[in-house]
Amino acid sequence: MKAHAMKHYLQFSDLSATEYAYLFERAALIKKKFKTYERHQPLVDRTLAMIFEKASTRTRVSFEAGMYQLGGSVVHLTTGDSQLGRAEPIEDSAKVISRMVDLVMIRTFEQTKIECFAQHSRVPVINGLTNEFHPCQILADIFTYIEHRGSIEGKTVAWVGDGNNMANTWLQASEILGFKVHLSTPSGYEVDQSIAGIRSADSYQVFDDPMQACVGADLVTTDVWTSMGYEAENEARKTAFANWCVDPEMMGVAKSDALFMHCLPAHRGEEVAAEVIDGAQSVVWDEAENRLHAQKALMEYLLLGRIG
Ligand code: CP
Numbered sequence: 001m002k003a004h005a006m007k008h009y010l011q012f013s014d015l016s017a018t019e020y021a022y023l024f025e026r027a028a029l030i031k032k033k034f035k036t037y038e039r040h041q042p043l044v045d046r047t048l049a050m051i052f053e054k055a056s057t058r059t060r061v062s063f064e065a066g067m068y069q070l071g072g073s074v075v076h077l078t079t080g081d082s083q084l085g086r087a088e089p090i091e092d093s094a095k096v097i098s099r100m101v102d103l104v105m106i107r108t109f110e111q112t113k114i115e116c117f118a119q120h121s122r123v124p125v126i127n128g129l130t131n132e133f134h135p136c137q138i139l140a141d142i143f144t145y146i147e148h149r150g151s152i153e154g155k156t157v158a159w160v161g162d163g164n165n166m167a168n169t170w171l172q173a174s175e176i177l178g179f180k181v182h183l184s185t186p187s188g189y190e191v192d193q194s195i196a197g198i199r200s201a202d203s204y205q206v207f208d209d210p211m212q213a214c215v216g217a218d219l220v221t222t223d224v225w226t227s228m229g230y231e232a233e234n235e236a237r238k239t240a241f242a243n244w245c246v247d248p249e250m251m252g253v254a255k256s257d258a259l260f261m262h263c264l265p266a267h268r269g270e271e272v273a274a275e276v277i278d279g280a281q282s283v284v285w286d287e288a289e290n291r292l293h294a295q296k297a298l299m300e301y302l303l304l305g306r307i308g
Pocket residue numbers: 055056057058059060129137263264265
C-alpha cells in the first residue's frame with residue numbers, strides 16, 4: 001500500500017508552489033548524482049508505461065532513460081502498434097494498463113483524453129503533452145531558469161508566437177509561481193484564458209507587437225508556429241506568424257542578461273533566428289537535458305511522495 005495519496009500530473013496546476021520548490025531542489029540533487037555517476041535507484045521494480053499518440057524525441061528519451069536510471073523499467077506503446085489505434089475505449093485501456101504498471105505517461109491530442117484515462121487509472125498519470133498543455137516542459141524550463149538566474153518569482157517571461165499548449169502552461173505556471181507573462185500572438189492565435197485554465201488575468205499582459213512584449217523581459221521564449229495535430233494550417237500560419245520570429249532585435253530590447261528558451265524542435269528562420277537560438281543567451285540544450293532530471297524528480301515524487 002502507498003503511504004501517500006495518489007496524484008496525477010495532467011496540468012501544471014496539479015501541484016502547488018511548495019511542491020514545485022521541493023521538485024526543483026530534488027531535481028538539482030538528482031542531476032548532481034547523475035553528473036558524478038552516483039547511483040540513485042529509488043524505483044527498483046517499478047514500471048512506467050509510455051503512450052505516444054504523437055511523435056517525440058526529448059519526451060521519449062528523457063522518460064525512458066530517466067526511469068531506467070531510477071532503477072525501474074519502461075513499456076513503450078504507440079497508437080500504431082497497440083489496440084489504442086483500433087478504438088479500444090480509453091476507459092478500458094486505462095483499467096488494463098494501470099493494473100500492470102506503476103506509472104503512465106501519455107502524449108496525446110485532447111486534454112479530455114488524458115483526463116478520461118486518469119479517471120480510470122489505478123496509478124498516477126503524467127501529461128507528456130496534449131493540445132492544451134505541456135507541463136513537464138515548463139517544469140524543466142523553470143528548473144533551467146532557476147539554475148541560471150535564481151528564483152523566477154517576480155520576473156517577466158515574454159512569450160512570442162502561438163497561443164498553444166506551451167503558452168497555456170506558462171500562464172498556469174505564472175499564477176502558481178508568481179511571475180508575469182508578456183504574451184504576443186498573431187491575431188486569431190491568441191491564448192484563451194478559459195483553455196489556459198487560469199483564474200485571473202493578473203499574471204499576464206497581451207501585446208500586439210512582439211517587440212513590445214520583449215521589452216525588459218528576463219526570459220524570451222517561443223515555439224513552433226504549427227504544433228503537432230495542426231499541420232493542415234501550416235501555410236496559413238506561415239503567413240500569419242511572419243513577424244513573430246525572435247530575432248536579435250527582440251533580444252536586444254529584453255534585459256541585457258535575458259535568457260532565450262525554446263522547447264524544441266526548432267525551425268531556424270521561422271519562429272527564431274539562428275543567431276538567437278545558437279547565440280550566447282540561449283539555454284535550449286540545458287532546457288532539453290533538464291527534462292531528464294526534472295522528470296526523474298517528478299516520477300520519484302508521484303510514486304514515493306516527499307523524501308527526507
Ligand atoms: N520538447 C519536446 O517535448 O520535445 P519532443 O517532441 O521531442 O518530445
